[in-house]
Amino acid sequence: MNPPAARPSHLSLAPATPARPDWIARAQSVADALTPDAAERDRTGASPRRELALLREAGLLELLFSAEHGGGGGSFTDALLAVRVIGRADASIAQLLAYHYLHLTNALWRARPEQAAALARASVAGRWFWGGASNPRDPESRLVPVEDFYRLTGRKTFASNAALADRITLRAQLGDGFAVLVVPGDREGVTHGNDWDAFGQRLSESGTITFADVKVEADEILGDPAAPPPPRTSLVVPFHQLLIVNFYIGIAKGALAEANRYIREVSRPWQASGVEKARLDPYILEHYGNLDVELRASTALADVAGLRFEAATALGNAITPDDRNVAAAAIYAAKVHSSRTALEITSRIFELMGARATAGHYGYDRFWRNIRTHTLHDPVVYKSREVGSYALNGVITPTPLYS
Numbered sequence: 001m002n003p004p005a006a007r008p009s010h011l012s013l014a015p016a017t018p019a020r021p022d023w024i025a026r027a028q029s030v031a032d033a034l035t036p037d038a039a040e041r042d043r044t045g046a047s048p049r050r051e052l053a054l055l056r057e058a059g060l061l062e063l064l065f066s067a068e069h070g071g072g073g074g075s076f077t078d079a080l081l082a083v084r085v086i087g088r089a090d091a092s093i094a095q096l097l098a099y100h101y102l103h104l105t106n107a108l109w110r111a112r113p114e115q116a117a118a119l120a121r122a123s124v125a126g127r128w129f130w131g132g133a134s135n136p137r138d139p140e141s142r143l144v145p146v147e148d149f150y151r152l153t154g155r156k157t158f159a160s161n162a163a164l165a166d167r168i169t170l171r172a173q174l175g176d177g178f179a180v181l182v183v184p185g186d187r188e189g190v191t192h193g194n195d196w197d198a199f200g201q202r203l204s205e206s207g208t209i210t211f212a213d214v215k216v217e218a219d220e221i222l223g224d225p226a227a228p229p230p231p232r233t234s235l236v237v238p239f240h241q242l243l244i245v246n247f248y249i250g251i252a253k254g255a256l257a258e259a260n261r262y263i264r265e266v267s268r269p270w271q272a273s274g275v276e277k278a279r280l281d282p283y284i285l286e287h288y289g290n291l292d293v294e295l296r297a298s299t300a301l302a303d304v305a306g307l308r309f310e311a312a313t314a315l316g317n318a319i320t321p322d323d324r325n326v327a328a329a330a331i332y333a334a335k336v337h338s339s340r341t342a343l344e345i346t347s348r349i350f351e352l353m354g355a356r357a358t359a360g361h362y363g364y365d366r367f368w369r370n371i372r373t374h375t376l377h378d379p380v381v382y383k384s385r386e387v388g389s390y391a392l393n394g395v396i397t398p399t400p401l402y403s
Contacts, residue, residue: 031089039363087250092203131165200373255367
């Protein structure tokens with residue numbers, strides 16, 4: 001699929017250009033390095049420092065920054081497909097990359113132009129990895145003015161990426177309103193719980209974070225907290241959902257590819273099948289085919305949603321609520337379908353591979369554990385409701401920081 005030719009430079013992210021690195025090849029090189037020991041790394045669950053180094057070395061952390069600021073000049077489509085490719089190899093690392101793109105985009109879209117330019121240049125120069133601490137279901141962190149600076153206090157769960165992040169984006173209550181700010185991940189008073197213990201996404205660094213009287217400079221508050229947020233920030237939540245769609249598709253593709261290899265190379269035909277090889281079993285062929293069809297459908301929906309998102313971002317701050325909802329509706333439809341498809345594929349591949357495929361050393365259960373864990377991020381039934389609301393009534397039910 002081809003994104004629009006350009007996006008306004010005031011977005012502080014790169015316009016899509018015909019001359020850019022092959023980001024898919026770079027992502028594939030990282031995926032190739034992650035694949036051989038993916039099951040073992042999942043079992044160990046160690047902090048993914050080596051994996052983050054692979055993303056840095058491939059230049060994927062700078063992909064979205066414009067060439068003007070020293071970045072890779074890639075498009076949102078490039079970023080989404082890079083996440084999808086890495087998701088085939090390792091769902092946790094795909095999430096790390098996806099949330100990096102989310103948090104830096106949120107920061108730059110909210111910042112004043114000079115702030116955005118400074119953050120972009122510094123991020124590229126330092127090869128910063130971005131994280132966040134804005135779980136909307138937790139109590140809000142609080143920002144209190146003190147002379148010419150501020151103090152931040154609070155505690156957040158599901159602070160994805162934050163434990164390894166160079167910069168953390170978060171929302172905090174400021175007076176009667178809210179501010180969005182960026183703080184260094186190693187600033188005094190920032191403490192990481194390192195307590196993520198879900199059975200899936202084990203390397204996603206999604207534990208708790210605590211801010212204990214953290215000093216925040218005035219220029220670390222993005223934009224003007226007293227003013228309405230820039231209109232383009234209405235696309236942050238749809239972007240989050242679209243990134244999720246693409247690593248769900250990556251997980252499903254990875255699981256189905258492993259099943260393909262196992263059926264062809266390891267599986268034995270059932271005695272009553274009348275065939276010499278498992279890959280010729282008519283029941284396996286039918287069910288594998290059905291899973292492949294669903295995955296093709298999810299991929300097509302994701303690609304359409306990507307086009308809608310690119311078109312919406314091209315409008316910059318001229319975007320209207322209707323423009324935003326056209327993109328959001330396409331993205332949320334893709335979210336519903338990809339969630340169901342990935343859950344089905346990662347579970348049903350065992351019916352095709354057979355009992356021996358459940359052996360622990362294969363680690364095939366990680367695909368299901370990863371998708372099951374993350375699909376609980378926000379209830380897919382509520383995304384179906386939003387799709388239905390748009391299809392029937394032309395509106396999307398507003399839910400702060402989720403819709």
